[in-house]
Amino acid sequence: MPSSTTGAIALADRSIGLLDTCVVIDLALSELPEPLPEESMVSAITLAELAYGIPLASDALEATRRAQVYARVKEWIAPVPFDAAAADRYGELVALVKTTGRSPRPRRIDLMIAATAASLGVPLFTRDLDAFTGLDPIVEIVHVS
DSSP, X not given: OOOEETTEEOOOOTTEEEEOHHHHHHHHTTOOOSSOOSEEEEBHHHHHHHHHHTTTOSSHHHHHHHHHHHHHHHHHOOOBOOOHHHHHHHHHHHHHHHXXXXXXXXXXXXXXXXXXXXXXXXXXXXXXXXXXXXXXXXXXXXXXX
């Protein structure tokens, strides 16, 4: 696995990658977004986002669907923890976002997921490119459709 360094990242090997929450939800609902890495990882932050969404559902049916997605993801893959290396990258990503004039506050969770990918030296696969605009000096973002 390539390693990231402050300020720059070598083009990551796309055969392994971290999946953003939106991609994980698609997979759990049996949708197959493309491209996907051969070996996928999921951040513990993504699991937290999935758990957070269950009690916020608009009705019982939606809460049940979200709980099923959460359960499938937990059975499917062991999450990658948000560790000290990810915390270091998180600070760098927050600083990078601030230099673009954007506020990091509404992007906290997305930045933590991106920091996890950066700390592992792998690309982040997402459908939500806007959430990760300008992070490419530190983490490779791969658009999934």
